[in-house]
Amino acid sequence: MHDSVHNRRGTSLKWESNGELAGADLRNILQRLKEVDPNAQGINQCDLTDRPNRD
Numbered sequence: 001m002h003d004s005v006h007n008r009r010g011t012s013l014k015w016e017s018n019g020e021l022a023g024a025d026l027r028n029i030l031q032r033l034k035e036v037d038p039n040a041q042g043i044n045q046c047d048l049t050d051r052p053n054r055d
Contacts, residue, residue, distance in 0.1 A: 014022035021029070033040045 013025045016022055020026075030040075030043055034043060
């Protein structure tokens with residue numbers, strides 16, 4: 001019984017005062033998503049390479 005209570009610790013999400021998901025929880029969710037979805041591998045990356053304008 002003690003194990004089931006311990007496993008549930010820390011399972012509620014925290015929210016910022018502006019309504020956004022707290023940073024630590026957001027990172028945790030994104031990491032878990034990347035672990036199970038191959039299409040989400042680049043979800044936390046930003047491409048800073050120069051690209052020509054598409055005007």
